[in-house]
Amino acid sequence: MSKGKGLDGEEERANMEDSDGEAKRKLEKKSSPSSSGIGCSSVVEPQDADYNTPSLSDELEVLILARVPRSLYGKFSTVNKRFLSLIKSGEIFKIRGEIGLKEPSVFMLASGETSWWAFDPQSESCRNLPILPSDTCFAAGDKETFCAGTHLMVSGKEIDGLVIWRYELAKNEWFKGDSMKNPRCLFASATCGNYAFVAGGIDTGSNKILNSAEKYDPETKSWDWLPMMHQKRKMCSGCYMDKKFYVIGGKNEEEENLTCAEAFDESQNKWEIIPDMLSDMPISTFQSPPLLAVVNDELYTLETSSNELKVYIKSSNSWKRLGPVPIRADFNKGWGVAFKSLGSKLLVIGASSASNTGHGMTILTCYPDPDTEELQWTPLDCGKNSSSHFIWNCCVMMA
Template sequence: MSKGKDLDGEEERVSIGEGSDGETKRKLEKKSCFSSIRIGRSSVVEPQDADYTPSLSDELEVLILARVPRSLYGKFSAVNKRFLSLIKTGDIFKIRREIGFKEPSVFMLASGETSWWAFDPTSESCRNLPVLPSDSCFASGDKETFCAGTHLMVSGKEIDGLVIWRYELAANEWFKGESMKNPRCLFASATCGNYAFVAGGIGTGSNKVLNSAEKYDPETKSWDRLPMMHRRRKMCSGCYMDKKFYVIGGKNEEEKNLTCAEAFDESQNKWEIIPDMLSDMPVSTFHSPPLLAVVNNELYTLETSSNELKVYIKSSNSWKRLGKVPIRADFNKGWGVAFKSLGSKLLVIGASSASDTGNGMTILTCCPDSDNEELQWTPLTCGKNSSSPFIWNCCVMMA
């Protein structure tokens, strides 16, 4: 037999097994609902701190908060000091990664704009990033971008040479990053979970076409050398598929277009040549590097001369047509178009095929299916008006 007090302060007895089942259940529920709330003689509930959650363990609380959509982080951090600390330290993103919970964010810099902005495809909202504190040479020059974990990396040239600026999602701030072992431009890159790979490109000063490769670790903010590729190449593209880092296309030191690819197997620490991977693709001297995206471990490309989507057939080392993409990639021979993986979807950003002038930015997604030649493209509204559809840089972060 146990004793408690009712809301009027009078003692009541709650005995399991005595009385009707309904009456016992009612008394137990009343006792349970108020067992953690202190009641005074005036029957007024004492206010609690917003961070006080007596019914949840710290571990369970963190696991719940880790599943909160990132678009709501600003609101949650304003009322919960513990959650604010998890965001500022970046620990919340480590927890999300451990439990396999992540969401995409699209980072973009369009022509005519002075600052980067981030687009959340889930809520279709966007926000401006802090101003990147680089010099005028970096701001106006060509840049390459890639993501590693919660770091957005932007590589370009300042007055004193090639540099990398790093935007950290947790801190919402830009930092001057660690230079590569071999600083480069016009290189291939790919994201693999919490890491990033780069390969090829043009070296600093000598304008030498490179066959070197490196791996970036955001935890240590440092670069490690990888074995050399078999071919020197610049203006190439990269992707991560089948647990390998692929470097595809580009030009060699004699300015000849390369139709072969190479794949780096980290488990064996070596590169493998894939001959004629782009042999049936139309190649032009002034075309952009190949537009590639991997979804569900399948490789897709947007052919810039025909605006067609193709999927790579691994068994036959060939490409299958999947129909037109409603974006005019042919306007500038592939330059200014973003073609990316967005989790289980394809993302394309550029000038709409419905416009003859190419004015206005269009953002489209689709769930690719190699067995379906009529894919359904869904337009997204990012809440940002941009008169220019020309995308200088675009990168997708999964965090």
């Protein structure tokens, strides 16, 4: 009996093991990748636990996305509809501005090229902008550019007259914008945060030299008058420094070179003359307007006759030499050279001084220091070095 009971017990345990094994196999089959993974029409819900990751709050998600490098926005927008909406609406750029996060983009049009392109100095990558839908007169003529917030403004002449085309970074599209209150060419311009200032130039209707000035607001896409400058001038340069809009150099109605400058203080709503600001600068016939750039509220210029960098000494109204720049600004008396501020760095684009022929674009940056005796210039590779070194238009956007 004991032996029989022993056999019965073993059979019972075997039957239990068979039953458990069969149940286990069924459960494994039910939850295997072949039945619940990619490519299967029926997906089995989790049986024992909730594997869903808790979602982030909208506010936290936006703050995280705002910190994504801008060069990756194109990729993120293809996989995230919410991020695409934030970009298209421009909201992500407003948030970046509020948290003090801005990256530079360099927009350029080089000789021989039909479309604008954008260069990202941080990733050293570039991309073509959409084709600007202007007429042939605008495409072939001289143009002037400036940035206001996330708008790239390109002013030029079409068959029907002077127009301004506006490239909106958020939408990645060109729009024909509102013209200035006083349409002009050969004017000074400067960017101040989300705003842009223009002053002087030539009235495209009467051909008279102007002393009028205006301010552009990208939020309203409109222009407002500023007080008149003291001096009429054309072919002048502009910059923004110490919370003031500076207009420097140029020519007057008698075609005389002007060495004075003017600074507009918006808090006082008036212009102040700065006499002899360019008195010790060599000025030659047919040279470009002064090549100016402001970094950390210090004004720098690239002298077109000597290819030297200079810094403006405010206390003495004079200029200090900081050494040569490895770019041939003297090739065409400053024309075709881009000299800009790039956040905390200087940016210069043109023909390398190491080349006798001057062919091929060279892009260099440096951290300027008014107290140094020798600056270190760093070359950047944008993959466009086979392009012409002659830059028709160049503008830096911080967004």
